[in-house]
Amino acid sequence: MSKKVLIIVIVLLLTCTGCLRQEVNIIDDLAIIIAMGFETFPDEDPDKVSFTTVTPLFGERAADETRVMTVSGFGLAGAMDNWQRYRNRNMAVGKVQLIVFGENITENGLIEKTQDLRQIPEIEVQSSVIYFPGDPKDILALKPPEEQRIGTFVNENLMWMRDEGFSLNVSLHDLWSHTLSLGRDPFMPMFEIEENEEIPYFSGMALLDEEAKLATTLDFDESKLLYFLMDRQATPTMTTKLNGEHLGEGLVIFSITSSDRKVEVDVVDGNVSIDIIKEVKMRVEEVQMRDVEVVEDESFEIFAEDIAKDLTLACTALVEKLQEANTDPLGLGHFVRIQQTDYYHQGTWRDDYPEAEIGIDINIDVIRGTTFQRNY
Known part of the structure; x- marks a missing residue:
């Protein structure tokens, strides 16, 4: 009788251990991305896309709070697939807070890029989009003050602008809708890096043409005037x-x-x-x-x-x-x-x-x- 009890206890322990191990694997196999950026390098390969991500770290790995990684591939889907293979992780669905489009990829046009992003289930269509006049990895690698993560910091900056009467938070869905709209061209908030401070700040707006290619940029005061002419509330x-x-x-x-x-x-x-x-x-x-x-x-x-x-x-x-x-x-x-x-x-x-x-x-x-x- 005691042997049967012992066997039952061992089986239960093994079962619980297996369940716990499975739970750990699920967590380890997911990468929660809070910000991502895309850039191209036409001088090297016009089809090559650079994909940069910011992911939070947990447990003992959380000393640095976030990990910034850049992977390249052919097209958006190829770059993201390479990222998952390299990290041996699956992207957590719907966690992306911020999408940064770099200078080259914006100059070449975002119509196909935004369409591809909207079809990827891991991308939240309400994620904020911004333009950075450079390589997105430069702004995504910053560590803002007060221990905020970069995606949260930029979004809170946009929210602060809204409180000041300057509502410029453009989502991926908004960008795509404006691209499809007849008679209106899309735009994005533009962020730059404070010189010698390594802090991102809202510097103006990036205006696109009817093909969603970068047409021009506006400074802060010009952006106010444009917002005034847009007849916002x-x-x-x-x-x-x-x-x-x-x-x-x-x-x-x-x-x-x-x-x-x-x-x-x-x-x-x-x-x-x-x-x-x-x-x-x-x-x-x-x-x-x-x-x-x-x-x-x-x-x-x-x-x-x-x-x-x-x-x-x-x-x-x-x-x-x-x-x-x-x-x-x-x-x-x-x-x-x-x-x-x-x-x-x-x-x-x-x-x-x-x-x-x-x-x-x-x-x-x-x-x-x-x-x-x-x-x-």
């Missing part, structure tokens, strides 16, 4: 100069409380003209003028006039830059397609866009009643 705080004609020279810092955009398209003898009309309500946050103690109520009308002039000039220069690069993130082609259907179906809009006459009319209503102390 929230708009970041902006600054304009007072020219000194009425109140003296200085700066006005303001925020947009509400805005409405209307786009009117006309075609005369095959020539396209577009008017962008912005009705804006804004709140003055701060006035910086020498020797000014209190801003009188009637001065707000002058602020509105000066701000409208400054914004019109800046936005006009921005639109000219977009036309020169032949990129249409404002979606003007959408309005052309709706308002001038016959002309649009002639198929010449994209060729005509760089030379189209585009006017900007900004009308501003300033919220009154706030006083400001002298700032300097």
